[in-house]
Amino acid sequence: MSNQNLEEKTYVFLVTVDDLRADHLGYMGYKKNISPNIDSFAKKNIVYTNALSNAPQTTISFPSILYGVYATDFFDKKNYLKKRSIATVLKENGYKTLAFNSNPHFKMWGFSKGFDYFEDFLSETRGERDKTVEKAKKKLVKKIGKKNILIKGLSKILTRLSGHIAKPYADAELMNKKFFEEIDKKDNQKIFCWMHYMDLHYPFLPPTKDIEIKMAKEEILRLNRLQRRALHFKEKLPDDDVKKIIALYDAEIRYLDSHFNFFIDGLKKRGIYDKSIIIFTSDHGELFGEHNRFGHDQDVLYQKQLHVPLIIKTYGNNKKVFDKPASLVNIPSTFLEILKIKNSYFDTESIFKENEYVISEGIIWSSFEKQQTIKKNEIMVSCQKENWKLIIDNIHNRKELYNLADDPDESSNLYPSMKDVAGKLSKIIESHLNKSEEKDLITNKIKLLRKAGKI
Numbered sequence: 001m002s003n004q005n006l007e008e009k010t011y012v013f014l015v016t017v018d019d020l021r022a023d024h025l026g027y028m029g030y031k032k033n034i035s036p037n038i039d040s041f042a043k044k045n046i047v048y049t050n051a052l053s054n055a056p057q058t059t060i061s062f063p064s065i066l067y068g069v070y071a072t073d074f075f076d077k078k079n080y081l082k083k084r085s086i087a088t089v090l091k092e093n094g095y096k097t098l099a100f101n102s103n104p105h106f107k108m109w110g111f112s113k114g115f116d117y118f119e120d121f122l123s124e125t126r127g128e129r130d131k132t133v134e135k136a137k138k139k140l141v142k143k144i145g146k147k148n149i150l151i152k153g154l155s156k157i158l159t160r161l162s163g164h165i166a167k168p169y170a171d172a173e174l175m176n177k178k179f180f181e182e183i184d185k186k187d188n189q190k191i192f193c194w195m196h197y198m199d200l201h202y203p204f205l206p207p208t209k210d211i212e213i214k215m216a217k218e219e220i221l222r223l224n225r226l227q228r229r230a231l232h233f234k235e236k237l238p239d240d241d242v243k244k245i246i247a248l249y250d251a252e253i254r255y256l257d258s259h260f261n262f263f264i265d266g267l268k269k270r271g272i273y274d275k276s277i278i279i280f281t282s283d284h285g286e287l288f289g290e291h292n293r294f295g296h297d298q299d300v301l302y303q304k305q306l307h308v309p310l311i312i313k314t315y316g317n318n319k320k321v322f323d324k325p326a327s328l329v330n331i332p333s334t335f336l337e338i339l340k341i342k343n344s345y346f347d348t349e350s351i352f353k354e355n356e357y358v359i360s361e362g363i364i365w366s367s368f369e370k371q372q373t374i375k376k377n378e379i380m381v382s383c384q385k386e387n388w389k390l391i392i393d394n395i396h397n398r399k400e401l402y403n404l405a406d407d408p409d410e411s412s413n414l415y416p417s418m419k420d421v422a423g424k425l426s427k428i429i430e431s432h433l434n435k436s437e438e439k440d441l442i443t444n445k446i447k448l449l450r451k452a453g454k455i
Helices: 036-043 058-067 071-081 086-090 123-131 131-143 151-159 171-185 217-233 239-269 327-338 364-373 417-449
Strands: 011-017 045-048 096-100 116-118 191-197 278-284 310-313 320-322 358-363 379-385 388-393 398-403
Touching: 011 239, 011 327, 036 239, 036 310, 058 071, 058 086, 058 327, 058 358, 071 358, 086 096, 086 191, 086 327, 086 358, 096 171, 116 171, 131 398, 171 191, 171 239, 171 379, 171 417, 358 417, 379 417, 388 417, 398 417
Parallel strands: 011 191, 011 278, 045 320, 096 116, 096 191
Antiparallel strands: 045 310, 278 310, 358 379, 379 388, 388 398
């Protein structure tokens, strides 16, 4: 990395795209030309081709990206109330902290902590969420559950009717507009900004000009409802419908890519780009029938849902490509290393220190919401080391081992025949789980000592 004077380099960006699969980008080998601007950005900067999310869904992925901790540590017994985010740390180090996103749940789980300015576009998107039909559906789902047979029946009826689907997220165009309006007010300040784009998230309703297959509006709505049913009820969809759903997803990538270019161009026009550190990634991927699953549930730890893009822009010419597994839990420490801020805040190392392995976790969210604690028999953990990947799944009571070099689609479970390899990876997973238990014991002991007046 360059040793340029960091006092002159005042702009730090975390750019995350919800639901972006790494293998749907050109620089990662995708054949369709839908991401030329992201591909161009990758060619000029540091790329990790084997970056993995630490969880398969947004809510349980962002504790790693923002706080440098795993979801089981972050959420268990409301630990998130005591954690410090990268925004908090940079704010303490003199940065003005900004965030632009449109996920209405982020504030609930502490993802807004440390930000001086947190734009979630709720006023702009409330109209979609508050429509009578949408409110009625939400009440029904909350009362009887997403997987109830009544919900399945309602979904089938709505699929035939091709009724309205709410899109309660601000699009990339509005995100960029608000960002530049705000950034133009800042002068001679050190800035940390988190941009989280939601365009790739369900529902897939891209501009028709970006869709490679000609579709009527009614067909687009029908496909979205099919995708949702397949997610919740594990339905198998006809190949032709899957192909069309993927076309809608790819069109969302094409749309997002053009606005990522607008974001980068805007930084360049303002003389900001060359002064910027940018980490570009995603919180998780999306399944389109792989392993008979669709969407991005919290109890799936296969590569298509964990493998995400990771591109890092520092200063000067630092183009490099790394193929070894990389973990998003290292992102907060990576920012501090680039900025030459002593890391007395996060337990993880910088991503530039190569990982021996990557841990990812899945949980039963509905159970956690009721109990506010995470039990061992309600989680699943994967460990990827080199080409080997082990999944210990206490949710579905199974163990899976894959050689990703020979079997990138994870179709052949080698656990029964490769006990030596599985045993080594099992020990890493056990150590990971035990660390969380040790932290709880230490925390409880400190509480008891304080209560007794001994500390």
